[in-house]
Amino acid sequence: MPTRPQPPTDLYRPERPDQFLTQLTRLSRVLFFLLALPGVRRTSRPPAHVPAETPLTVRARRELAADIVEFTLAAERSCAPLPAWQPGSHLDVILPSGRMRSYSLCGDPADTTVYRIAVRRLARGRGGSRELHDAVPPGTRLTARGPFCAFPFAAEPTVLFLAGGIGITPLLPMVREAARRGLDWHLVQTGRSQAALPYAAESAALDPTGTRITTHHYDTDGYPDPAALLACAPRHAAVYCCGPAPFLDSVRRALAARAGQPLHAQRFTAAPVAEGAPFTLRLRDGTRLPVPGDRAALDVLLDARPAAPRSCRQGYCGTCRLQVLDGTPDHRDHILTPEEREAGALLPCVSRAKEGTLLSVDL
Template sequence: MRNSFNEEELTVVVTHRSALTEEIVELEFRNADGSDLPAWDPGSHIEIVLSESVIRQYSLCGDPSDRGCWRIAVLREADGRGGSLQIHEELHVGSSVAVRGPRNLFPLRPSPNYVFIAGGIGITPMLPMVSAAAKAGARWSIHYGGRSRRSMAFAEKLLEIDGAGVRLYPQDEVGVIDLNSALGQPDTDTLVYCCGPEALLRAVEDRCRSSWPSDALCIERFSPKSVDSSAGDDSFEVELMQSSMTVTVNPGQSILSALEEVGVPVLASCMEGTCATCEVAVLEGVPDHRDSVLTEREREDNKTMMICVSRAAGSRIVLDL
């Protein structure tokens, strides 16, 4: 199961806002009552509750040792689902907003060596990771790409940490990130962390799958990846061990929806398999995993599943609910 997550909503106030680029704004939040905010570590994100139906996750990109404030950076996505536009247009200094968290689905594991690969706004979870790696005395490099140098919000901040480990790839100057340079030498003592657009994530996954140790790669997705739903969308039964109930999930229906219809409450947020809020332990049966969170090893273990998107690979599955 993922790390524990504080589901209680906390009211925070925007105390600083700055435009990092034409499309990226950085926001600083402080507790409305002036007290310290919950602790977090590199890789953590918070959920911003913009309305009952609009809840978005953003990586914390500040200093984990500063309990007084949280910082996030938000890319304005004109063709997105509306959350980023709402933040850009409605959250200003003095604005209050409800948040949940922090939660960490992308933890920085101890290692003597790291390779960080970031594309676009995927740089945000990497900033505290790079700082932590540097403070720990680990050997590290980061390969950071963007459409142009002007769009790369945190290039200067990375160079301030240690310019020797930073490789910048403004696409209009040098092209895309050189994965031959970044991943050309597989190393059993090195972890690879990657976050960014889907094309970059897929390319890094393919490269690491063919030559790197199976557990070397750690990825975070901001949007769901496309999945092969080869098991189809046939109906199946879900047995709830704790509730002593059996529920039928119809074609085209999610497990989560079916449980809600019979009054079984389950925490959920993103509804697209990226936040892990609805993760449930699997006691019997084989899941048809369609999420964007579980690692390959976790999928093979079949011990948990995200019931907002994943289904049963057979006619029956037993969940710890």
């Protein structure tokens, strides 16, 4: 029987100790001793949430309806696929002026070559929509953060979609998905007039039988009765609603009388602060920012730090997440776990602190 060759005697047990490992071991022992001393503060700071940025080019623009323009955005390298998204997602678009605005994705998630957003011109807005309408032709380079999904579609078996004007934009991909899955769905699309109704043709193409879509025009039909809108689907249907605040609030009040019917909603703007009390936000450099009872902490923070990350402003996406160093928050978000809150996470877009207290954050 042949003898098995034996490994060299120094393969596993070197006769001389490795000098690098020896020094590393000594150093680790010293550090362990120092950290074990009483009074030594040991903190762990989570990495700041910095959304990824994607360079985009405006490939095309199209007039959809009165004061509404659709922009088709593609990667600067036309062959590069864009980050994936799901119905209900939105992009944070950084405009040439440096303004950042959030817009719902209204295209097809299966198409990874382009993003589509639709923008309504707001004459009395903050300037973002006017810039896109007036100063962003095809070929313009933009930057986007995201996509983010603060309005996910759960694909319930029976679904009612309620769209107020430009509120069709996050709902249209959901309608496509509902049609693709063969769900029992109905879409009610409302607007000021027929000319002001975006994506009416695309919606109709998803309803070959002509039985699943109802349109309502304010100029001929008057303001819609929310109870009548809800009656377009069975009482057990899940309701997805997006539109102006008065439209959304009226639907919410009508739905309160139909106990047990789920509502998924997205507002164009952050909801007004309810039961807010004034407190003070203190930044890492010692800056103190008084937060009035009727303003969100994030809005006050953006006055002092315009580049602070933000997106949905409704406590869903987590983009504005901060770390609390001292103080007790009044958490009002929808995504943080009890463990994350206990560890000091805070979403300043919706969360606050008790009246007169000081909340120190790591920013």
